[in-house]
Amino acid sequence: MNTGHMRWGFIVLIGFGLLAPVAGIYPTFLMKCWCFALFACAFNLLLGYTGLLSFGHAAFLSVAAYVTGHAIRSWGFGPEWGILAGTLSAGALGYVFGSLAIRRAGIYFAMITLALAQMLYFVWLQMKFTGGEDGLQGVPRGALFGVIDLSNNTNLYYLVFVIFLAGFSLIHRVIHSPFGQVLQAIRENEPRAISLGYDVDRYKLVVFVLSAALSGLAGATKTLVFQLASLTDAHWHMSGEVVLMTLLGGLGTVFGPVVGAFVIIGLQNQLADKVGSWVQVIMGLIFVICVLIFRRGIVGELGRLLKRPL
Numbered sequence: 001m002n003t004g005h006m007r008w009g010f011i012v013l014i015g016f017g018l019l020a021p022v023a024g025i026y027p028t029f030l031m032k033c034w035c036f037a038l039f040a041c042a043f044n045l046l047l048g049y050t051g052l053l054s055f056g057h058a059a060f061l062s063v064a065a066y067v068t069g070h071a072i073r074s075w076g077f078g079p080e081w082g083i084l085a086g087t088l089s090a091g092a093l094g095y096v097f098g099s100l101a102i103r104r105a106g107i108y109f110a111m112i113t114l115a116l117a118q119m120l121y122f123v124w125l126q127m128k129f130t131g132g133e134d135g136l137q138g139v140p141r142g143a144l145f146g147v148i149d150l151s152n153n154t155n156l157y158y159l160v161f162v163i164f165l166a167g168f169s170l171i172h173r174v175i176h177s178p179f180g181q182v183l184q185a186i187r188e189n190e191p192r193a194i195s196l197g198y199d200v201d202r203y204k205l206v207v208f209v210l211s212a213a214l215s216g217l218a219g220a221t222k223t224l225v226f227q228l229a230s231l232t233d234a235h236w237h238m239s240g241e242v243v244l245m246t247l248l249g250g251l252g253t254v255f256g257p258v259v260g261a262f263v264i265i266g267l268q269n270q271l272a273d274k275v276g277s278w279v280q281v282i283m284g285l286i287f288v289i290c291v292l293i294f295r296r297g298i299v300g301e302l303g304r305l306l307k308r309p310l
Contacts, residue, residue: 005306009255013168017161027157028225033265034164035222040245040257041171042214047243048252049175050207051187052102053110055239056117057215059097060090062124062234064216069139069229070129079142079150083163083220090216091209093120098208102201105190114236121234135230139223156225163221167214172254174210183207244283248290250297259298 017034021027039061046052064086072082101112124130131137141150150156174180182203185193194200223229232238241264249260264283271279294301 005303006254013255013258014165017165021154021157027153029265029269031157031160031225032222033262034160035218035225036242036245036265037258037261038164038167038221039215039218040242040249040261041168042211042218043242044246044251044253044257045171045174045214046207046211047246048256049180049187050183050204051190052204052208053243054101054113054208054211055110055236055243056097056113056115057211057242058234058236058238059113059117059120060094060212060215061219061222061238062120062229062231063093064090064219065223065229065233066124066130066136068220068223069136072142072224073136073139074129078146079144079224083217083224086220086223087213087217090219091213094209094212094216095205097212098205102204102208114239117234117239118236121231121236124231124234130229130231133231135228136223137228139227139229141224141227150224160221160225163217167217168258171214174207175254179203179206241283244287244290246297248286248297250299250301250303253297253299253303256297256299263298 020030039057043054043057046054046057066086067089068082068086071077071085072079077085097113097116100116101109104112125132129136141156143149144155144159148155148159150159182193182198185196185198186200186203190200219229219233222233245260245264246257247260248263249258250256267282267286268279271282290297296304
């Protein structure tokens with residue numbers, strides 16, 4: 001997308017976010033979409049712009065969800081401090097996982113992240129404070145800075161939207177910075193980036209930690225919305241879903257993961273009551289069609305069409 005299209009994209013995104021609740025769209029559905037949109041954008045920063053395929057990103061979503069929920073419910077943290085604690089914990093875990101995973105490349109990198117995430121899944125299953133299969137329930141929303149009542153869905157919605165915009169803007173800034181250009185150079189030709197004198201492993205670790213922290217921010221916000229952290233957040237299916245959202249929307253595009261998240265969450269919301277567990281089969285078919293036919297994703301194909309002369 002050129003600068004003009006990018007500007008209009010931001011205008012549409014902000015306008016939609018501000019007016020959607022007024023238009024009668026269910027706020028809880030919208031909040032879920034924004035949380036997963038941020039999660040997908042964070043994943044896209046790692047895969048779409050650095051070329052690192054992680055199959056364990058659910059680990060960062062889950063650690064932030066559990067830490068935030070426990071900090072607010074058991075330690076008496078306010079929602080702002082709970083979200084911060086969850087985000088920092090995800091970033092710290094990202095540093096540990098990243099330090100181990102970046103020593104390998106390709107499928108080995110992906111398998112290491114998957115193995116580490118599954119280990120964490122069984123940790124959450126066994127620990128008492130997580131509630132095991134029942135999840136960590138009854139997380140109070142509280143009041144933001146002791147003033148704004150988050151039990152009001154409208155107040156909470158706009159907080160979630162502002163958090164999404166902050167994370168989205170940070171990712172956009174990173175992508176278009178010199179740091180982001182180096183990441184794309186690593187994606188395109190890692191040996192050449194090394195020959196130019198860049199410490200590739202250091203760049204990989206930094207972007208891995210950043211992606212993990214932003215994924216954690218999404219997980220922490222999701223816990224506040226649903227007042228619950230569960231094993232679903234840590235399951236490998238969640239890591240697969242974020243891959244699907246990113247590919248469907250458009251890998252390596254700014255707005256693609258947002259569109260992909262809204263499409264997938266929307267389909268799940270509409271089809272869950274009608275087809276039950278067949279939703280997963282439908283998601284699989286969408287993935288296959290996307291990979292075989294629409295390899296650029298929705299936003300990628302749209303961007304290609306807009307470059308064509310009328």
